[in-house]
Amino acid sequence: MKAYASIWRLRFINGMQYRSAALAGMATQLFFGFVFIMIFAAFYSNGSGDQPISLDDLITYVWLQQIFLSFIMLWFRDQELFDLITNGNIAYELCRPMELYPHWYSKLLAQRFASATLRCFPLMAIVFIIPEPYRMGFPPTWGSFVLFLIALALGLFVVVAISMLIYISVFWTMSPVGSILMIAVAGEFLAGMVIPVPLMPSWLQPIVYILPFRWTTDFPFRVYSGHIPVAEAAWGILIQIAWLAVLVLAGRALMKKALRAVVVQGG
Amino acid sequence: MNRNDAWIRLDGIEKRFKVATRTAGLKEATKALFARKHTIVEALKDISFSIGKGEIVGYIGPNGAGKSTTIKVMSGILVPDEGQCSIMGYNPWKDRTEYVKHIGVVFGQRSQLWWDVPVIDSFELLRDIYAIPEGMYRDNLAMLTEMLDLEAILKMPVRQLSLGQRMRCEIAASLLHSPKLLFLDEPTIGLDAVSKLAVRNFIKRLNREQGVTVILTTHDMSDIEALANRILMIGKGTLLYDGTLDELKERFGTGKTVTVDYRGRSGPVAIEGTTLIEWTDERAVYSFDSEKVTLAEMVTRLSESVEVVDLSVSAKDIDEIIVQLYKEHQI
Numbered sequence: 022m023k024a025y026a027s028i029w030r031l032r033f034i035n036g037m038q039y040r041s042a043a044l045a046g047m048a049t050q051l052f053f054g055f056v057f058i059m060i061f062a063a064f065y066s067n068g069s070g071d072q073p074i075s076l077d078d079l080i081t082y083v084w085l086q087q088i089f090l091s092f093i094m095l096w097f098r099d100q101e102l103f104d105l106i107t108n109g110n111i112a113y114e115l116c117r118p119m120e121l122y123p124h125w126y127s128k129l130l131a132q133r134f135a136s137a138t139l140r141c142f143p144l145m146a147i148v149f150i151i152p153e154p155y156r157m158g159f160p161p162t163w164g165s166f167v168l169f170l171i172a173l174a175l176g177l178f179v180v181v182a183i184s185m186l187i188y189i190s191v192f193w194t195m196s197p198v199g200s201i202l203m204i205a206v207a208g209e210f211l212a213g214m215v216i217p218v219p220l221m222p223s224w225l226q227p228i229v230y231i232l233p234f235r236w237t238t239d240f241p242f243r244v245y246s247g248h249i250p251v252a253e254a255a256w257g258i259l260i261q262i263a264w265l266a267v268l269v270l271a272g273r274a275l276m277k278k279a280l281r282a283v284v285v286q287g288g
Numbered sequence: 289m290n291r292n293d294a295w296i297r298l299d300g301i302e303k304r305f306k307v308a309t310r311t312a313g314l315k316e317a318t319k320a321l322f323a324r325k326h327t328i329v330e331a332l333k334d335i336s337f338s339i340g341k342g343e344i345v346g347y348i349g350p351n352g353a354g355k356s357t358t359i360k361v362m363s364g365i366l367v368p369d370e371g372q373c374s375i376m377g378y379n380p381w382k383d384r385t386e387y388v389k390h391i392g393v394v395f396g397q398r399s400q401l402w403w404d405v406p407v408i409d410s411f412e413l414l415r416d417i418y419a420i421p422e423g424m425y426r427d428n429l430a431m432l433t434e435m436l437d438l439e440a441i442l443k444m445p446v447r448q449l450s451l452g453q454r455m456r457c458e459i460a461a462s463l464l465h466s467p468k469l470l471f472l473d474e475p476t477i478g479l480d481a482v483s484k485l486a487v488r489n490f491i492k493r494l495n496r497e498q499g500v501t502v503i504l505t506t507h508d509m510s511d512i513e514a515l516a517n518r519i520l521m522i523g524k525g526t527l528l529y530d531g532t533l534d535e536l537k538e539r540f541g542t543g544k545t546v547t548v549d550y551r552g553r554s555g556p557v558a559i560e561g562t563t564l565i566e567w568t569d570e571r572a573v574y575s576f577d578s579e580k581v582t583l584a585e586m587v588t589r590l591s592e593s594v595e596v597v598d599l600s601v602s603a604k605d606i607d608e609i610i611v612q613l614y615k616e617h618q619i
Contacts, residue, residue: 027416035404113400115365117417118389281367 029131036135043139050087074219078246091136096205161247172241175261182268192279213239294338301371303332346516392462396474418465432460452483472504509606550594
């Protein structure tokens with residue numbers, strides 16, 4: 022366990038070096054947050070009848086997306102891991118007394134954590150003080166808040182488990198471009214990153230609900246605003262755990278298969 | 289040594305790679321989109337040998353012969369298609385995580401150090417990965433720092449090290465957990481003479497003082513000459529030679545040249561069984577086969593006809609022997 026903690030730590034230190042990237046990222050995220058909120062506000066003021074989610078909840082949803090972007094975005098990629106596979110440096114990873122799956126999992130987790138730590142606190146400070154209607158709301162109860170934290174953490178584990186599948190696919194494809202594009206475009210949409218899930222057409226929602234993607238973002242964010250009530254949220258967390266188990270087991274099995282057939286590239 | 293209880297034993301190891309091939313050109317590339325041609329490359333064909341504890345073995349062969357592939361199989365990275373392998377009682381690829389605790393590996397063309405952080409951070413990470421006890425880590429680090437002269441560079445980021453400095457750190461990184469077996473895949477590639485010597489002396493000392501078994505691949509025959517008591521030669525995936533360097537020299541290196549400086553002669557001296565390569569009024573160069581004419585005979589014949597001032601004998605260069613050997617096996 023100490024080994025994984027150590028890898029995690031070094032990765033984290035490494036990731037914390039990218040301060041200017043974090044600054045640029047924060048500016049971008051504020052910009053996108055404002056744009057999304059303006060669009061939704063315009064729709065809501067002209068819309069007729071009841072909306073499936075209130076504007077306040079939606080604003081919170083958008084800000085949470087922006088704050089925790091590095092936790093949840095699927096296209097967040099670790100070039101180093103891809104390079105390890107395609108240029109053969111994986112040779113060194115394989116002569117360590119560790120299983121490769123948890124080894125890489127902890128690396129990816131640390132990288133997202135480092136990136137999120139740098140960005141989320143300043144962003145939070147901003148979005149809680151800006152004027153209405155752009156200001157972000159607080160969760161309705163402490164229960165919602167605690168469940169949100171658990172759901173967010175589990176969502177992060179699920180995202181990393183999904184992205185592990187992208188890395189494993191590179192053992193066969195030798196290029197991450199295809200896998201990333203496919204999973205990122207489809208996964209991002211199905212997670213509610215483009216259109217919040219409650220606003221999707223009713224025929225699409227059942228499809229979204231049976232896939233793992235929405236459990237990474239849509240679910241924790243709606244738990245935060247109380248749009249998903251506490252009792253329902255507790256059930257949702259169990260479903261998150263189930264997805265996590267399935268994805269990790271699948272990833273480990275595929276990794277094992279990949280390593281049996283692995284070709285270490287280069288001399 | 290009984291083959292069955294050897295420390296390291298490989299038996300009939302085979303490895304094949306599937307390689308996609310096509311000829312150059314847009315038309316061919318388009319064709320390859322739909323139907324790809326594959327060739328099966330036999331990287332290793334029936335490789336068997338055994339190595340005892342405490343040996344230094346040089347593993348040589350031309351580029352693409354299968355040296356690195358063998359090392360990768362032996363270090364548990366590649367799974368062979370056929371054959372058995374047992375090292376210290378482990379099967380490298382089946383017992384990988386347990387087995388690799390006891391080996392150290394250096395791939396001269398790759399890096400195991402974290403690029404952006406000081407060397408010492410990578411070392412500490414390795415300490416945790418291998419769960420090295422604190423006392424052992426401190427002792428090993430102190431020993432390696434002294435032997436490889438790392439003091440000044442431990443706190444520098446890896447990207448700012450020269451190749452020679454980095455290689456010394458790479459070697460140290462592979463030895464922090466006191467492995468009993470060390471694989472060195474081209475450890476001296478690209479190093480200058482000073483670094484090369486430092487690395488060689490270190491390997492020798494490590495083997496002598498700690499009894500570490502070393503298997504090294506290299507293209508630099510002086511590495512082999514300085515280090516290995518035994519060499520294995522591989523070509524086109526087949527093991528071609530297994531024996532000592534001296535045996536090899538005896539078998540192929542019997543051709544010698546003699547350069548003589550002398551006074552008191554204006555015409556060439558012919559000596560039976562030798563070839564006169566060069567002749568001037570002061571100097572002559574002969575080449576001869578030490579199996580046919582002994583050096584003593586030559587000197588006697590020479591001193592009968594000239595006044596010898598200086599005389600030097602040189603054996604055939606080890607590189608030339610290897611080239612001859614490669615030629616003989618048509619690799």
